[in-house]
Amino acid sequence: xxxxxRRDNTYSSQFRKEDTDGDPVxxxxxxxxxxxxxxxxxxxxxxxxxxxxRQELKFENPKPFIHxxxxxxxxxxxxxxxxxxxxxxxxxxPKLGSVVKGLQLSELTxxxxxxxxxxxxxRGVVAFRGQDFKSxxxxxxxxxxxxxxxxxxxxxxxxxxxxxVFHTTFRRGGASEQKNMMSDRLNALIWHSDVSYExxxxxxxxxxMLQTGVGGDxxxxxxxxxxxxxxxxxxxxxxxxxxxTTSKDLTSVSASKGGVVRKESVDSVHPLxxxxxxxxxxxxxxxxxxxxxxxxxxMEESDSLLMFLLHRIESCLDAHxxxxxxxxxxxxxxNRRLVHTATFDxxxxxxxxxxxxxxxxxxxxxxxxxxxxxxxxxEQEPFAVYKE
Numbered sequence: 001x002x003x004x005x006r007r008d009n010t011y012s013s014q015f016r017k018e019d020t021d022g023d024p025v026x027x028x029x030x031x032x033x034x035x036x037x038x039x040x041x042x043x044x045x046x047x048x049x050x051x052x053x054r055q056e057l058k059f060e061n062p063k064p065f066i067h068x069x070x071x072x073x074x075x076x077x078x079x080x081x082x083x084x085x086x087x088x089x090x091x092x093x094p095k096l097g098s099v100v101k102g103l104q105l106s107e108l109t110x111x112x113x114x115x116x117x118x119x120x121x122x123r124g125v126v127a128f129r130g131q132d133f134k135s136x137x138x139x140x141x142x143x144x145x146x147x148x149x150x151x152x153x154x155x156x157x158x159x160x161x162x163x164x165v166f167h168t169t170f171r172r173g174g175a176s177e178q179k180n181m182m183s184d185r186l187n188a189l190i191w192h193s194d195v196s197y198e199x200x201x202x203x204x205x206x207x208x209m210l211q212t213g214v215g216g217d218x219x220x221x222x223x224x225x226x227x228x229x230x231x232x233x234x235x236x237x238x239x240x241x242x243x244x245t246t247s248k249d250l251t252s253v254s255a256s257k258g259g260v261v262r263k264e265s266v267d268s269v270h271p272l273x274x275x276x277x278x279x280x281x282x283x284x285x286x287x288x289x290x291x292x293x294x295x296x297x298x299m300e301e302s303d304s305l306l307m308f309l310l311h312r313i314e315s316c317l318d319a320h321x322x323x324x325x326x327x328x329x330x331x332x333x334x335n336r337r338l339v340h341t342a343t344f345d346x347x348x349x350x351x352x353x354x355x356x357x358x359x360x361x362x363x364x365x366x367x368x369x370x371x372x373x374x375x376x377x378x379e380q381e382p383f384a385v386y387k388e
Contacts, residue, residue: 030053031050032050032051032053032258032259033050033158041351042210042353043353044134047166047168047210048158048168048170049157049158049159049160049169049170050158052162053260055164055262056260057263057264059153059155059263061263061266062200062360063376064199064200064363065150065376067200067203067362069277069361069362070113070117070147070148071114071117071118071121071278072277074114074116074119075111075115076122078118080109080112080115081103081116082100082119087100087101088102093320093321095222095225096123096125096222096319096321097124097125097126097127097220097323098119098123098125099126099128100127101128101129105144105330106132106136110147113147113148116332117148117204120332121337122279124337125321125331125333125334126333128329128331129326129328131329134210138160138166141357145204145206145357145359146359148203148204148359149203149360149361150360151358151359152195152202152359153165153262153263154358155250155251155261155262155263156253156261158170160355165357166355167357168353168354168356169352169354170351170352170353171216171342171344172349173215173346173347173349173350173351173352175347178344178346181344188343188344189219189314189341189343191221191288191310191313191341192289192340193335193339195290196245196287196291197266198360199266199268199363200360200362200363200364201270201335201336201361202361203334203359203361204334204358205333205356205357205358205359206356207330207333207356208329208330208354208357209328209329209330209353210355211351211354212325212327212351212352213351214350215343215345215350216325216342216343216346216352217323217324217325217343218323218325218343219322219323219340220321220322220323221320221338221340222283222316222338223284223285223337223338224279224337226313226316226319227273227283228281229312230312238272238305238309239271239272239366240366241271241272241273241294241295241296241297242296243270243272243285243292243293243294243295244269244291244293245268245290245291245292246267247265247267248265248267249290250289252265269295270285270364271285271364271366272285272286272294272309273366275366275367275368277362277371279337283336285336286306286313294306322343
């Protein structure tokens with residue numbers, strides 16, 4: 001096993017068993033959720049995180065597919081989005097991040113969604129204020145998000161009952177919670193890109209806040225910038241390397257804590273340097289949570305190089321933005337080029353409750369030629385010859 005750290009599967013440790021029909025708990029179909037006291041504090045209890053054990057291994061990992069990035073159809077002038085009367089667009093930094101006001105996501109046309117995809121991929125992350133997304137139905141949100149690609153089912157996270165494509169986050173504040181979080185560490189930042197172990201990891205991610213107070217910002221770092229700042233020689237040395245990634249730790253932690261594992265674990269080999277098909281630029285594509293070894297290197301060599309690059313990313317705070325939340329904000333980002341982290345910085349009793357819906361994108365590739373050459377038929381098992 002690599003010396004790289006593991007990140008525990010994130011879900012509340014205070015879930016409880018209850019039967020879906022409200023009857024006494026049985027052994028055949030228990031549902032796990034947060035405590036009754038915590039649930040009573042939710043403004044949107046229909047979005048409470050649930051772990052339905054009847055879903056154990058009930059989902060299959062998706063088969064290879066050709067992803068059509070809707071940003072390729074977007075208008076680079078963004079006239080349909082940013083020129084609309086009353087719309088305000090502010091850049092969070094010169095190169096990364098935007099805030100948009102006066103535009104209602106739930107009312108966008110298909111053409112506007114294509115422009116939205118391009119805006120998000122060019123700016124990396126966009127926060128939309130004054131949104132009514134959380135008031136829409138499950139079915140509406142799923143249909144809306146599917147415009148950007150197939151919806152991802154997380155193997156272990158909580159979701160509304162019967163709505164597995166949503167990933168629900170729930171965190172309580174309080175001094176005791178913060179003390180526990182910091183009991184064996186100096187900070188609670190966990191920089192990552194979501195489920196990057198997937199054969200076709202997410203592209204567009206939509207994160208909607210349901211309930212929050214002050215604090216709990218989400219921070220983002222641009223791995224395109226982190227890669228381009230490396231010396232030309234270092235870029236040349238690493239751009240042909242590939243990394244073995246796995247979700248085995250994620251699923252085993254969930255199983256050990258009595259949670260659900262909806263799908264078999266996934267092993268993949270991805271390029272360490274990934275080509276972005278819309279931006280036509282390259283970025284570092286590694287993840288402390290799931291990247292285990294650079295294929296072909298010895299463990300000490302692999303660990304040293306991965307830790308150097310991870311530190312390079314995490315310390316790149318001049319290619320960084322921080323998004324502040326309120327209860328009417330939806331944040332959309334490009335999961336290919338950005339890493340992000342929650343900020344556990346509040347010691348009040350405020351609850352942070354939100355949901356994420358994530359669309360899967362193309363197979364990560366190292367070059368433009370490889371991107372155009374790849375087809376589902378060509379998909380192989382490159383990790384089959386590699387053993388930890």
